[in-house]
Amino acid sequence: MTEGDGTDGTEGTDGPHAAPGPPAAGSEVETLLGALERQRATFAWKVGGLDATALGARTAASTVTLGALVKHLAWVEELKFTTMLHGRAPTPPWDTVDCEGDPDWPWHSAAHDAPDELYATWRGSVVRARAAVAEALADGGLDRRVRWGYEGDEAPTLRRLLVDVLEEYARHVGHADLLREAVDGAVGEDPPGVVDPYPPA
Incomplete structure (x- = not known):
């Protein structure tokens, strides 16, 4: 695999620091992974570089915050690609959480986490998910x-899992877009490149 050739989820047009995305005419795997990486990178751009006050800011009547979105999507990565895909126990901090008894834990517990901790949790989940x-x-x-979580023919494929996570990111990138604009006026559709906390592939 050569960095920037489209097989690692990057577009391959502007080198290793270009914003990732699907190739123009790639395989199904390359297209799905590239699309997911673009959503991850866009999300990182929308939530990155903020302090605790900004990550905890709300808008309108919603209780959703950027920090909560970071922790929620970290949990989605862990649940889908570690636990569901491979049947493995969640890694810290998820291994001690009663997600059945408190399914909203990622959403409300984010308020107690420092920005660096939130970013590291999401970044680590993405790295493990890729592997x-x-x-x-x-x-x-x-x-x-x-x-x-499923048995026999009812068990979804990795293809379906990737589509589900793509949909989850697309939904929440929209939320993050509105919240970030309310925080500091930042707007835009595509990240200018690889932006922290996105972990380059």
Whole structure:
């Protein structure tokens, strides 16, 4: 795999520091992974570089904050690609959380986390998710079934899991866009490049 050639989820047009995205005419795997990386990078751009006050700011009648979105999507990455895809126990901090008893824990607990902690949690989840997806691709490709939460033919494939996570990011990037504009007026559709806390592939 060559960085920037489209096979690592980057567009391959402006070198390793360009914003990632799907190739113009890639394979199904390249397109799905590239699209997910673009959503991750856009999300990182919308939530990055903020202090605790900004991450905890609300707008209108919503209780959603940028910090809560960071922690929620970190949990989505962990749940989908570590636990569901491979049937493995969640890693810290999720291993001690009663998500059935308190399903909103990622949303409300984010208010107690420092910005660096929130960013590190999301970044770590993304890095583990990439490795988990690569492992599954080598063990059945996009047709590989999840190992937890379903049985037999009801178990979704990795293909479906990737689409689900893409939809989750797309929804919340929209939320983050509105919240970030309310915080400091920052607007825009595509990140200018790789922006912290996005972990380059």
